[in-house]
Amino acid sequence: MAAMIASVGAVSGNKVTVFLSMNALRHFTRSAGAPPPAEGPFGKLLQDKKAPGFRQLFHNAVELGDAKLHPCSMAVDVLGVGPDDLEPWLGEPLGLTKFLSDADGGQVWSF
Amino acid sequence: MSERTVIDARGSFCPGPLMELIARLKYGAVGEEFEVLSSDKGSANDIPEWLKKVGHQHIETREEAGVWHIALKKMK
Numbered sequence: 001m002a003a004m005i006a007s008v009g010a011v012s013g014n015k016v017t018v019f020l021s022m023n024a025l026r027h028f029t030r031s032a033g034a035p036p037p038a039e040g041p042f043g044k045l046l047q048d049k050k051a052p053g054f055r056q057l058f059h060n061a062v063e064l065g066d067a068k069l070h071p072c073s074m075a076v077d078v079l080g081v082g083p084d085d086l087e088p089w090l091g092e093p094l095g096l097t098k099f100l101s102d103a104d105g106g107q108v109w110s111f
Numbered sequence: 112m113s114e115r116t117v118i119d120a121r122g123s124f125c126p127g128p129l130m131e132l133i134a135r136l137k138y139g140a141v142g143e144e145f146e147v148l149s150s151d152k153g154s155a156n157d158i159p160e161w162l163k164k165v166g167h168q169h170i171e172t173r174e175e176a177g178v179w180h181i182a183l184k185k186m187k
Contacts, residue, residue, distance in 0.1 A: 012161060012164050051125075060130045063134075
């Protein structure tokens, strides 16, 4: 759902910034390979119907709507990945404090 | 009527058809007309709404045998 809101929001003229952290981050490494497993029964339905996956939608948000996806610097460290291991269309890693400071006054949604 | 560039997004679910349209619009010329084919009813409602919001012209939407044809003109 986060990817759908980010992509449609970004292509509709909204400034969209996404903070990627915890379990999400490993799906944005170059070695992630196969599509992530479906999330729950509804995720399985979406996959069966070939609905666009979240990685594709986040990529659309960046490519078509100038969204910025910033990996969480803490999660980057814990995962043990370097800048070259991450998808090249991601923004630079940010700390949570910097992200919240940048997002101050905006609408923040957490997924 | 100008010849329209057809974007065949049948079989794609929301927001796939919209994303396919935007990717193609990026490289289109101002004044160029497009026709999106979508089997997803939600997209048939959403695409005209998006066109209104960003300022492109929605020409018409019609449904033929379960496929929505959304015609539009790139305005900027």
